[in-house]
Amino acid sequence: MSPSSEATPGPLDAQLEALLFAASEPVPVERLAQATEHDLTQVEAALLMLEERLAARGLRLQRLRGRVRLVTAPEYGPLVARFLNLEATARLSRAALETLAIIAYRQPITRPQIEAIRGVNSDGVVRSLAEKGLIAEVGRAEGPGRPILYAVTESFLQHFGLTSIDDLPPLEAWDDPTPPDDAAPPPDPAAATGFVAE
DSSP: OOGGGSOOOSOHHHHHHHHHHHOSSOEEHHHHHHHHTOOHHHHHHHHHHHHHHHTTSSEEEEEETTEEEEEEOGGGHHHHHHHTTOOOOOOOOHHHHHHHHHHHHHOSEEHHHHHHHHSSOOHHHHHHHHHTTSEEEEEEOSSTTOOEEEEEOHHHHHHTTOSBGGGSOOOOOOSOOSOOTTSOOOSSHHHHHTOOOO
16 A cells, blocks of 8 residues: 555644644645645635634634645744744834735735825835735736736734734725714724724
C-alpha cells in the first residue's frame, strides 16, 4: 500500500491544525482539501471546529481571500512582542489610518478612487502602506490607464488583531448624516462620525 493511500490518523480538524502549523505562509483552502483528500465542504466544517477549539487558546485562524493560517491571538500580542524582544510597532499617521480604512472597506480600490474619497493626493501614503506590507496590488481596473487595484494584506489583519476582513466593524450609513427629528443630537462631533479617539 502506498503512503498516500494510508489513512491519516486523527480527526480532520487536527490534521488541518498540523498542516497550518507547518505552513510558512497562508494556505488556500483548496490546497488543504487536496492534502487531506477531503472535499471543500468537509474542510470548511473542520476549520470551523478548529476555530472553536482555538477560541480558548493562544492561537487563532486567520482568513483572507480564500487563504488560511494560524496566528497568535491578538490579546497575547504584547506578551509575544516582549518574549521575542520586538520593538514596538510604529504608530500609523492619521492619513495612513484613514487611507487604510477606505481600502479595507472598499477593496479592491484604485488610488484615484481613494483620492476622490479623501479629497487629497494619496500617492505618498499609499506607497508607504505598501512598503509596510499593510496593502498590496491585487490587479488592475478596467478603464483608461488601467490603474492599480489595492487591497489589505494578512499583515493588516495581524496589525489590527483581526482574524478575517469580516471582523471589521460595520459602517454606519454615511448618506444622510442628519438625525431623525425624534433623535437627540450626538453629544459631540466625534460621535457623529462613528470614530472614537483613543
